[in-house]
Amino acid sequence: MAPTWTPLPLAPDQLGESPFWHPAEERLYWVDIPGRCVRRWDPASGEAQRWDLPQEPGCIAPAQAGGLVLALRDGIWRARHWGGALELLASCPYDPATTRFNDGKADPRGRFWAGTLFQPKTAPEARLYCLDAGTGDPAGPRLQAMAGGATTGNGLAWSPDARTLYWADTQDHVVRAWAWDAEANALGGMRELHRFAPKPTGWQPGQPGYGGRPDGAAVDAEGAYWCALYEGGRLLRLSPQGQVLAELPTPMASPTMPCFGGADGRTLYVTGAGCAPASTRVPVPGLPVNFFIG
Numbered sequence: 001m002a003p004t005w006t007p008l009p010l011a012p013d014q015l016g017e018s019p020f021w022h023p024a025e026e027r028l029y030w031v032d033i034p035g036r037c038v039r040r041w042d043p044a045s046g047e048a049q050r051w052d053l054p055q056e057p058g059c060i061a062p063a064q065a066g067g068l069v070l071a072l073r074d075g076i077w078r079a080r081h082w083g084g085a086l087e088l089l090a091s092c093p094y095d096p097a098t099t100r101f102n103d104g105k106a107d108p109r110g111r112f113w114a115g116t117l118f119q120p121k122t123a124p125e126a127r128l129y130c131l132d133a134g135t136g137d138p139a140g141p142r143l144q145a146m147a148g149g150a151t152t153g154n155g156l157a158w159s160p161d162a163r164t165l166y167w168a169d170t171q172d173h174v175v176r177a178w179a180w181d182a183e184a185n186a187l188g189g190m191r192e193l194h195r196f197a198p199k200p201t202g203w204q205p206g207q208p209g210y211g212g213r214p215d216g217a218a219v220d221a222e223g224a225y226w227c228a229l230y231e232g233g234r235l236l237r238l239s240p241q242g243q244v245l246a247e248l249p250t251p252m253a254s255p256t257m258p259c260f261g262g263a264d265g266r267t268l269y270v271t272g273a274g275c276a277p278a279s280t281r282v283p284v285p286g287l288p289v290n291f292f293i294g
Contacts, residue, residue: 003280005251008041010048016271017216018059018103020289021261028261029068030271031057038068040082041277051083058101059114064291069131071101071114076131076143078294089294090131090143099125103154103216103257108162109182110134110293113146115153121171126150128167130185133294141294146187147178155217155227159240160287166193166225168214173198175214175227175238193225194242205231205253216257220284221265228255228270235270251278260286 008028019030022040029040038051038060055072063069067080069089074096077086092101094116104114111132118125127148133141147167155168155175165180165187173196179188196213203210212232219225224245225238233253237246252272261267265285271277 003248003282005278005280007251007278008276009046010039010041010276012275013039013271013273013277015256015273016275016277017256018057018105019257019259019269019271019277020060020062020105021259021265021267021269022062023288026263028259028269028277029060029062030277031060033057038070049082054086056100058117059104061104061106061112061292062289064110064293069106069112069292069294071104071112073100076101076112076114076141089133089141093129093143093145094127102126102152103156105156106290106292107182108158108290109185110291111185112292112294113156115150115156115167117152121151124149124151124169124172126153126169128153128156131294132185133292147190155214157217157219157225159219160221160223164240166217166219168217168227170213170215170230173213175217175225175242177240192242194227194236194238194244196229199231212254215255216271218258218260218286220260220282220286222284224284226258226268226286228257230254230256230273235268248280251275259289 013032014034041048058071075091076089101114102117115128116126150169151171154170157166162182165178168175175193177193212229215228215230217227235248252275254273258270268282
């Protein structure tokens with residue numbers, strides 16, 4: 001049975017991304033990357049707010065001490081409260097003329113991770129970075145490259161047991177999985193979780209024959225990996241071994257990232273291109289959002 005989606009009663013995003021449910025505030029947060037803003041919505045009151053930013057926000061995460069951590073084009077920043085002053089945590093380790101931060105989130109230990117997007121999309125120059133603010137280093141938080149070889153870093157997520165890290169390359173149509181030592185913050189062996197068929201030559205939106213490419217992702221309490229298929233009009237639920245467990249058509253042609261929310265974690269939200277987010281109900285709850293510590 002096809003899911004029943006409810007579009008949120010909000011103005012559309014140019015490119016909505018990085019949604020998360022804040023359990024204490026009971027609000028949905030997300031960004032509009034080209035719109036250069038963070039947005040949030042309270043489903044109980046219907047109140048919607050927009051926070052304009054000086055640069056494109058690739059991703060955001062809630063901070064344990066309040067406010068947000070934000071990956072903007074030129075670096076990773078910290079805001080102590082909604083709309084607050086931006087404090088630089090780490091400058092970007094790339095040329096911002098050709099690259100920007102893209103998908104990311106906090107890990108189960110409170111570190112902030114963000115992948116990059118190489119905008120010419122001509123070479124696998126994207127990297128996955130981790131910002132650890134809990135080292136006590138007097139020089140401040142340390143930004144470390146953890147993985148690379150991608151063109152458009154996306155789909156970051158962790159397994160419920162915190163032993164597997166997932167990261168996708170949208171351009172290459174592949175989701176990869178690494179063994180991860182959470183305490184040491186070390187990546188081990190890598191495998192392909194799932195590879196999608198490439199876009200056919202000459203394909204145009206609205207035509208058949210293309211299932212989309214992997215964008216943002218989330219993991220549920222059973223360890224399944226939920227992946228948005230950009231230009232595919234669907235979400236896939238993949239097993240930890242990469243098998244397709246379920247397919248959910250979406251109300252938007254280009255969904256960008258799912259997240260789980262609501263009091264029971266069973267409300268599935270999805271952002272998209274050229275539209276407002278939408279929600280539906282699912283039987284398995286998602287993992288709660290991780291908070292940045294620092």
